[in-house]
Amino acid sequence: MTTIGEPHIVKSYDSELARLDDSLARMGGLAEAQLASALDALERRDSELAARVMESDAQVDAVEAFVNEQTVRVLALRAPVADDLRTVVAALKIAGEIERIADLAANAAKRSLVLNRLPPVEPMRSLLRLGRLALALVKEVMDAHLGHDAARAVAARDRDQEIDDVYSSLFREILTYMMEDPRNITPCSHLMFIAKNFERIGDHATNIAELAHFRILGRAALRERTKKDDSSFVGADPE
Numbered sequence: 001m002t003t004i005g006e007p008h009i010v011k012s013y014d015s016e017l018a019r020l021d022d023s024l025a026r027m028g029g030l031a032e033a034q035l036a037s038a039l040d041a042l043e044r045r046d047s048e049l050a051a052r053v054m055e056s057d058a059q060v061d062a063v064e065a066f067v068n069e070q071t072v073r074v075l076a077l078r079a080p081v082a083d084d085l086r087t088v089v090a091a092l093k094i095a096g097e098i099e100r101i102a103d104l105a106a107n108a109a110k111r112s113l114v115l116n117r118l119p120p121v122e123p124m125r126s127l128l129r130l131g132r133l134a135l136a137l138v139k140e141v142m143d144a145h146l147g148h149d150a151a152r153a154v155a156a157r158d159r160d161q162e163i164d165d166v167y168s169s170l171f172r173e174i175l176t177y178m179m180e181d182p183r184n185i186t187p188c189s190h191l192m193f194i195a196k197n198f199e200r201i202g203d204h205a206t207n208i209a210e211l212a213h214f215r216i217l218g219r220a221a222l223r224e225r226t227k228k229d230d231s232s233f234v235g236a237d238p239e
Helices: 011-044 047-078 082-115 124-146 150-158 160-180 182-217
Strands: none
Touching: 011 047, 011 082, 011 124, 047 082, 082 124, 082 182, 124 150, 124 160, 124 182, 150 160, 150 182, 160 182
16 A cells, blocks of 8 residues: 655645545446446336436536546646646546546436336346446446555456456357247347446546556556457457
8 A cells, every 4th residue: 555645834735635535435336336226227127327427427417527626726826737737637537437437327326217127138137247346346446546555456457357358258249039939039139338438437447547557656567458359350250
C-alpha cells in the first residue's frame, strides 16, 4: 500500500481531496448495488426490481456531476501538482468509468423487462456467472483504488481475462441455442446484448485499475493488456 501525498498547510485543501475519494466510494457503491440488483432481477425475473435499478441510475449521475464540479474547483483554486494533480485527474476519469458501469447495469435491467415476458432460456445460468464475475471485478478495483494499493490494482486488472473467456464461451452457447430452435432467437438476442453489457463492465473496471495504478505510482507502467475476446470470429471459417 502506498500513501498518497502529505497533509497540506491549508486543511480545507485536504478536505477537498478527501471529498473526492468519498464521492468515488459512494459512486462505486451505488454502481455495485445497481449491478447486483440487475443480476437479481434477471435471476428472479423481477420486473419491479429491474425498474428500480433503472430509476437509481440518476443517483450515480448526480454524484458524477458533483465529482466533476469538485475537480474543476480544486484545479481552479489550488493549482495542484504531482500526486495531488494525479488524484484530481484520476478522480475525474474514474467517475466517468463508474458512470458507464452504472449505465450498462441499467441497460441489462431494461432488457430483463423484455425477457420476463418470454419463456426462460438455458444460457441464463452462464449469463449470471458472467455478470457476477464483472461485479466482483468492479468491487476489487474500487477497493484497490480507495486503498491506494497498486499491486492489488494490477492483480484485479489481469482478472478481466476470465471475463473475456466466459463471454466468448457464452457467445457460442447462445448461438447454438438460437440455431437449434428459432423460438430461442428473440430471448437469446437479448441475452447476447446483456452479455456484451457485462463484458464492457469488465473493460471499464480494468480502466479504473489502470487509473488507480497511475494515481498511486505516477506512471502508466502496466504491461499491455491481453485481449482474447474471440466472439467476433465465431462462425467464421478458419484460415
